Amino acid sequence: xxxxxxxxxxxxxxxxxxxxxxxxxxxxxxxxxxxxxxxxxxxxxxxxxxxxxxxxxxxxxxxxxxxxxxxxxxxxxxxxxxxxxxxxxxxxxxxxxxxxxxxxxxxxxxxxxxxxxxxxxxxxxxxxxxxxxxxxxxxxxxxxxxxxxxxxxxxxxxxxxxxxxxxxxx
Numbered sequence: 001x002x003x004x005x006x007x008x009x010x011x012x013x014x015x016x017x018x019x020x021x022x023x024x025x026x027x028x029x030x031x032x033x034x035x036x037x038x039x040x041x042x043x044x045x046x047x048x049x050x051x052x053x054x055x056x057x058x059x060x061x062x063x064x065x066x067x068x069x070x071x072x073x074x075x076x077x078x079x080x081x082x083x084x085x086x087x088x089x090x091x092x093x094x095x096x097x098x099x100x101x102x103x104x105x106x107x108x109x110x111x112x113x114x115x116x117x118x119x120x121x122x123x124x125x126x127x128x129x130x131x132x133x134x135x136x137x138x139x140x141x142x143x144x145x146x147x148x149x150x151x152x153x154x155x156x157x158x159x160x161x162x163x164x165x166x167x168x169x170x
Contacts, residue, residue, distance in 0.1 A: 001135045003154055005128050017094055017120045024127040025071040028053075028064070030151075031134055039147040043068055053130035061106055062116060066090075088113045092120035 011020040031053075032045030047064030055063060069082035070090050080090045087106070095101050103119035138144040158164040 001131070001139075001148075001151070004152070005131060008124065008128055012121055012124055015094070017092070017124075020124045021092070021120055022075060024124045025067075025074060027127045027131050028067070029071075031131060031138075034147045034151065035138055035141070035144055036147070037143060039150075046071070049134075053134050054126055057126055058104060061104060062118075066116070086114075087116040090116045090118070092118050092123070095119055095121055 008020055008023050011017075011023070028046045028049040029041040032049040033039055033041040035049075036045055046068050050064035050067045051059075054067075058067075066086050069085040070080065073079050073082040073085070081088065088109075093102050101119045101122065102117045103122045105117050107115045107117060109115060139148075152168055154166060154168050156166050158167055159169065
């Protein structure tokens with residue numbers, strides 16, 4: 001898990017915000033699956049994980065259902081609008097480009113148009129932090145350990161007798 005989160009941080013350090021955002025939007029899926037009996041992700045598990053681990057920072061403006069809808073639109077269509085979303089659009093600021101940080105706020109454009117705004121770097125850092133806190137609580141849980149056996153991770157010495165160089169497998 002540490003290598004996974006370290007690599008996400010690496011994308012942020014290089015200001016590769018799109019890849020960081022795409023991966024961060026999968027964190028609640030991954031964590032929800034790792035802590036579940038059947039080891040599978042579902043919308044319900046995603047929403048519950050987000051509300052438990054990021055909800056206090058984002059409520060009441062942005063909850064697990066909002067994030068799930070945004071995640072679906074972003075990962076599957078490459079857009080920031082979902083027909084069931086609370087907001088007409090979710091937008092992100094890039095702090096180094098805009099010079100400002102607008103985070104966790106709603107802009108009411110008209111009586112029928114609301115836009116939710118996040119600082120992309122802060123949102124990703126919050127996802128990573130939420131995952132780290134969650135991982136430290138879960139790492140000794142038997143259900144988690146069973147599911148984590150198949151989580152993708154590096155094998156620096158390879159997998160004998162096949163490959164004797166670093167590989168990443170789950």
